[in-house]
Amino acid sequence: MNPLQPTRREFLESLGALGAGAAWLASRKLGAEEKPAEERLAIEGGQPVRKHQLGTGPYGPQYYDDEEKRELIEVIDSRNPFRHAGGKVAQFEREYAKYLGAKYVIGVTSGTTALYAAMAALEIGPGDEVICPAWNWYADYDAIVLCGALPVFAEIDDSLGIDPEDLERRITPRTKAIIVAHLQGGICDMDRIMAIARKHKIRVLEDLAQCVGGKYKGKHVGTIGDIGINSFQLSKTITSGEGGAVITNDPVLYERAFRFHDVGGIDRCFNETIGRGVLSSFASCNFRMSELTAAVLRAQLRKLDTICNNLRANARKVKEGIQDLPGIKFRKTGCPEGDLGYVVMIDMGNRQRRDQFLRALRAEGISAIGPAGSVFLPADARVEQKRTIHPDWPSFKSQWGQQIQYGAAAFPRTADMLNRFGGPVIGPKYTDDDLADIIKAVRKVYLAMHKA
Numbered sequence: 441m442n443p444l445q446p447t448r449r450e451f452l453e454s455l456g457a458l459g460a461g462a463a464w465l466a467s468r469k470l471g472a473e474e475k476p477a478e479e480r481l482a483i484e485g486g487q488p489v490r491k492h493q494l495g496t497g498p499y500g501p502q503y504y505d506d507e508e509k510r511e512l513i514e515v516i517d518s519r520n521p522f523r524h525a526g527g528k529v530a531q532f533e534r535e536y537a538k539y540l541g542a543k544y545v546i547g548v549t550s551g552t553t554a555l556y557a558a559m560a561a562l563e564i565g566p567g568d569e570v571i572c573p574a575w576n577w578y579a580d581y582d583a584i585v586l587c588g589a590l591p592v593f594a595e596i597d598d599s600l601g602i603d604p605e606d607l608e609r610r611i612t613p614r615t616k617a618i619i620v621a622h623l624q625g626g627i628c629d630m631d632r633i634m635a636i637a638r639k640h641k642i643r644v645l646e647d648l649a650q651c652v653g654g655k656y657k658g659k660h661v662g663t664i665g666d667i668g669i670n671s672f673q674l675s676k677t678i679t680s681g682e683g684g685a686v687i688t689n690d691p692v693l694y695e696r697a698f699r700f701h702d703v704g705g706i707d708r709c710f711n712e713t714i715g716r717g718v719l720s721s722f723a724s725c726n727f728r729m730s731e732l733t734a735a736v737l738r739a740q741l742r743k744l745d746t747i748c749n750n751l752r753a754n755a756r757k758v759k760e761g762i763q764d765l766p767g768i769k770f771r772k773t774g775c776p777e778g779d780l781g782y783v784v785m786i787d788m789g790n791r792q793r794r795d796q797f798l799r800a801l802r803a804e805g806i807s808a809i810g811p812a813g814s815v816f817l818p819a820d821a822r823v824e825q826k827r828t829i830h831p832d833w834p835s836f837k838s839q840w841g842q843q844i845q846y847g848a849a850a851f852p853r854t855a856d857m858l859n860r861f862g863g864p865v866i867g868p869k870y871t872d873d874d875l876a877d878i879i880k881a882v883r884k885v886y887l888a889m890h891k892a
């Protein structure tokens with residue numbers, strides 16, 4: 441064991457002894473000069489905590505090695521890069537389903553196409569309403585519109601996920617499904633959301649594109665709602681550049697999503713998983729995953745726990761090193777143990793203070809961001825103006841579709857939440873020295889701002 445690497449107990453004890461991460465920092469820097477917290481901020485011309493900016497690239501590629509290469513070479517050597525001829529997509533689907541504790545997984549070309557397949561599985565179409573958090577990726581809104589349904593936004597709360605109370609208020613007799621998105625590694629309050637959905641007999645689609653590997657009360661996100669989707673695009677937890685998956689325990693949803701993603705048909709893999717189909721084919725698409733994509737994903741899947749455990753442990757150490765700061769408030773999570781901690785998000789109260797906090801942290805050499813990777817959808821021009829690909833598109837033609845008002849002003853709580861939060865980015869390969877620097881920088885900046 442590395443003598444410089446504290447055990448978790450030592451780490452906690454060092455914090456407990458003096459009630460501050462500073463104690464751990466002092467014990468680690470072995471003779472290095474410790475500067476008091478009231479030191480001048482780098483943004484005001486002081487010495488930065490780090491000379492070189494600490495940051496993390498996309499997580500998955502940091503773990504690319506011979507395993508991904510071996511899997512890819514097997515596909516090349518087999519001369520069968522096509523799902524129906526090879527076996528890697530089918531293998532990946534089984535392995536990922538087992539990993540998640542789900543019955544069925546379908547590998548597709550992206551998170552976006554996974555959403556379309558899920559909407560088809562849920563039989564969503566013209567006349568239906570789908571509730572979606574006002575803070576989410578474009579694809580979720582687009583999928584609702586492209587199947588002809590009406591998107592209804594709900595506010596987010598201080599978890600930056602959908603606010604269950606507001607969600608319930610937006611339910612009408614036309615509501616068919618709710619999209620729950622676990623964004624930036626955070627976990628939504630699934631018990632409350634599922635209770636509301638069951639009460640009103642509405643289906644739940646979980647979007648875990650930004651939370652692959654995340655858990656809620658011991659269960660993987662994506663297996664709690666009726667159907668889940670995720671992405672393997674570059675910025676997600678594991679990646680094949682592009683790619684996606686549909687997850688479900690429901691055999692009928694599985695068959696509908698499967699048929700939709702493969703030109704209406706079912707293949708040998710489907711038969712081996714579930715037996716014969718019970719449905720007829722219907723107008724569909726081709727969103728089949730390539731064997732080359734599945735090859736990379738099989739290798740990445742074996743590293744998913746390492747990436748998630750490292751992220752969680754690193755985020756926890758940073759939190760423990762700053763949790764004694766006066767009045768500090770973190771982003772709420774539906775499950776502290778299952779959260780992935782891409783970013784240690786702190787509520788800075790308002791936009792001006794948050795932006796000042798982030799600028800000052802960056803000047804100290806620490807990557808820091810606010811809510812990112814999603815969009816304040818009702819405020820986006822294409823949403824606000826209800827633009828579609830055809831003037832007769834059904835989504836906004838109904839009485840309700842014409843009445844519904846989007847725009848930022850209709851979602852003040854979401855706007856407020858998006859302005860308040862920000863904090864240091866967490867990398868799965870950050871060392872204890874890196875984490876010590878983050879703690880030091882956050883303490884320095886936060887305390888300076890607290891005094892001001």
Ligand SMILES: *Cc1c(COP(=O)(O)O)cnc(C)c1O
Pocket residue numbers: 549550551552553576577579580621647649650670671672673682683684813
């Ligand atoms: C990335 C993302 C998607 C779409 O995935 P793609 O693979 O990029 O199509 C959907 N939802 C959320 C929340 C995402 O972050």
